[in-house]
Amino acid sequence: MEFELTEHQRAVRADAREFARERVAPRAHELDRAGEHPTDILAAAGDRGYAGLMVDEAYGGQGEGLVELALVTEELSAALMPVAGALALHLGVAEAVERLGTEAQRERFLPGMAAFDTVGALGLSEDHAGSDKTGIETTARREGDEWVLDGHKRWVTNLRHADEVLTYARTGDAKGDGAGITAFLVPADEYEVDTVWETLGARTVKSPRATLSGVRVADDRQVGTVGAGLAERGRLRTGVNVPARGVGIARATLDATVRQTSDREQRGSGRRIADYQGVRWQVAEMAERVDVARLLVLRAAAQGDRGADTTREFAMAKTYATEAAVENANDALQLHGGIGYTTARDVERHLRDARLLTIAGGPNEGHRDTLADAVYDAHPR
Numbered sequence: 001m002e003f004e005l006t007e008h009q010r011a012v013r014a015d016a017r018e019f020a021r022e023r024v025a026p027r028a029h030e031l032d033r034a035g036e037h038p039t040d041i042l043a044a045a046g047d048r049g050y051a052g053l054m055v056d057e058a059y060g061g062q063g064e065g066l067v068e069l070a071l072v073t074e075e076l077s078a079a080l081m082p083v084a085g086a087l088a089l090h091l092g093v094a095e096a097v098e099r100l101g102t103e104a105q106r107e108r109f110l111p112g113m114a115a116f117d118t119v120g121a122l123g124l125s126e127d128h129a130g131s132d133k134t135g136i137e138t139t140a141r142r143e144g145d146e147w148v149l150d151g152h153k154r155w156v157t158n159l160r161h162a163d164e165v166l167t168y169a170r171t172g173d174a175k176g177d178g179a180g181i182t183a184f185l186v187p188a189d190e191y192e193v194d195t196v197w198e199t200l201g202a203r204t205v206k207s208p209r210a211t212l213s214g215v216r217v218a219d220d221r222q223v224g225t226v227g228a229g230l231a232e233r234g235r236l237r238t239g240v241n242v243p244a245r246g247v248g249i250a251r252a253t254l255d256a257t258v259r260q261t262s263d264r265e266q267r268g269s270g271r272r273i274a275d276y277q278g279v280r281w282q283v284a285e286m287a288e289r290v291d292v293a294r295l296l297v298l299r300a301a302a303q304g305d306r307g308a309d310t311t312r313e314f315a316m317a318k319t320y321a322t323e324a325a326v327e328n329a330n331d332a333l334q335l336h337g338g339i340g341y342t343t344a345r346d347v348e349r350h351l352r353d354a355r356l357l358t359i360a361g362g363p364n365e366g367h368r369d370t371l372a373d374a375v376y377d378a379h380p381r
């Protein structure tokens with residue numbers, strides 16, 4: 001059994017770490033305070049090849065796997081989580097085109113996506129289809145060789161800066177079992193934004209609600225099998241992105257805490273905060289969470305790269321790593337004392353950003369159901 005990254009993987013991680021430290025981290029505070037989109041950072045990430053990280057080299061991508069995605073995502077998220085989120089969602093759209101699309105669609109869309117000239121976003125959730133996507137109400141009806149879409153999508157992350165939205169719409173009867181739903185690539189400017197929420201965290205990349213009214217798309221924008229969109233989506237390799245973002249935040253808040261508790265001295269007693277055993281044990285536990293979360297994410301990623309079933313592994317990585325991010329950010333804030341509660345330090349931003357991760361990508365309760373089912377299925381009764 002190998003626990004080491006390959007030389008190539010270490011180089012990918014080093015590159016992402018340098019990019020995150022030099023290009024992302026110095027801007028994170030200001031962008032978050034202003035709620036400003038990290039447009040130039042994402043463009044620079046595209047120039048660095050991250051927008052085509054997992055896209056096949058034949059279409060202009062880097063041809064990397066899930067392990068590399070996990071490594072890059074951790075680094076970016078440690079600096080500014082929504083940057084990692086926007087990129088990962090874009091890569092998820094590219095993944096759907098590459099795995100489920102036709103050769104003509106791959107040739108048409110992937111080179112632009114790999115270069116980040118074409119930015120992808122995901123239009124899956126709706127007002128009444130969040131954790132349970134079988135409730136999707138947006139419809140697509142066939143007219144000649146076109147499809148006509150009507151309805152809405154909620155939480156389309158990065159919509160205003162996107163070009164193509166992978167949009168899930170009902171093309172068959174409502175069955176409640178996920179059948180009858182089909183994926184389409186809809187130009188982002190066909191969406192009309194009606195609500196942009198103020199959010200606790202992830203403030204730099206907005207996730208608005210938007211409507212589709214009689215939007216016509218040609219047949220060649222329908223992706224995958226008609227009526228099997230949700231089932232096919234379940235087979236895409238998108239699961240690593242949210243937990244890897246959790247590892248990034250868990251690590252960043254651990255690092256900040258080690259620094260703060262080592263530097264902060266109580267003048268009266270001459271003791272550093274890091275001299276208290278209770279603090280040291282808490283920091284040790286934070287480090288343990290980072291390692292366990294990262295190992296779970298990399299195990300799931302490596303298993304996905306081998307083409308093995310990852311149902312159990314991704315569910316475990318998602319629940320553990322996202323909760324590790326919340327717990328570490330919360331502990332970090334406590335151990336920073338009053339200054340941690342201010343915007344003078346990054347830990348309050350990390351806590352706000354971390355809070356999204358147990359909800360986005362499907363709430364952890366659903367992933368626990370999946371995990372529990374896998375555990376019971378694996379044990380003969």
Ligand SMILES: Cc1cc2nc3c(=O)[nH]c(=O)nc-3n(C[C@H](O)[C@H](O)[C@H](O)COP(=O)(O)OP(=O)(O)OC[C@H]3O[C@@H](n4cnc5c(N)ncnc54)[C@H](O)[C@@H]3O)c2cc1C
Binds near residue numbers: 157361362
């Ligand atoms: C900032 C942000 C960005 C997002 N980006 C995107 C995006 O780009 N594209 C996209 O399509 N979607 C996106 N989402 C949507 C996200 O995936 C959904 O919010 C999530 O799946 C939960 O759906 P819901 O909000 O409707 O919660 P609900 O379905 O109303 O669930 C509410 C709560 O009920 C509990 N619950 C739900 N199901 C179960 C269960 N089976 N067992 C026990 N408890 C349960 C959980 O605590 C859950 O949080 C985003 C959401 C946010 C907030």
